[in-house]
Amino acid sequence: MPAKSKYRRDFCRMARVACREGFSDAKLAELLGVAKSTVQQWRREKPEFARAVTDGKRTFDGRVERALYRRAVGFSVAEVTRKRVPVTREDGTTALEVKEERVVRKRVPPDPGAAKEWLSKRSAPADELAGLSDAELAARVKALEVELDR
Known part of the structure; x- marks a missing residue:
């Protein structure tokens, strides 16, 4: 008789x-x-769990991609x-009060290392998108449009 699975539906959430915060599969396993x-195995056998992990990682990857772009x-x-x-x-007590407040805009220059990384990642999507169905491609385009509108 196989052992009872430790899987619970609340693991999806x-x-x-966790994946939105950048957890790897190893860290996620530790958490669970x-x-x-x-x-x-759960990612292969439980579609709702696979979707949750994929959605979370996609959100985190988007944040990292935007940050890398800004650095580039x-x-x-x-x-x-x-x-x-x-x-x-x-x-009679003494306290510190703000006498003067100044706001200065500073420019952080482009980072050549980040630019190189950005450009190397930009060539990957063609390979990644090759195996997707029309519906999956449409969903990816929609997700990108939503991110651009933020």
Whole structure:
């Protein structure tokens, strides 16, 4: 008689959330209290679990891709500096209060290493997309459009 599976339906939600945060299959297995091979088996045998893992990883990969793109082309960031001065209150205690606040926009220059990485990743989609059905391609296009609208 085969051993009872440790799989529970709430693992789907846990897997989706964990994978959105960048968990690998090994880390996911650790979180769920099973072996990495068990996670891989569930991905093959449980469509809802496979979807949850794939959706979560796709979300994380999109975040990483956007961050890599920003590093590759450079970006601006607002830096806030505050000058604080000691002030004596009516009750005799001293506190620091903000006297002056300055916002300075700084430009982070493009990173050639990130640009090289970005360009090397851009050639991969053709191979990755080759085996997808029309419906899967349409879903990928829709997901990209949603990401671009953010």
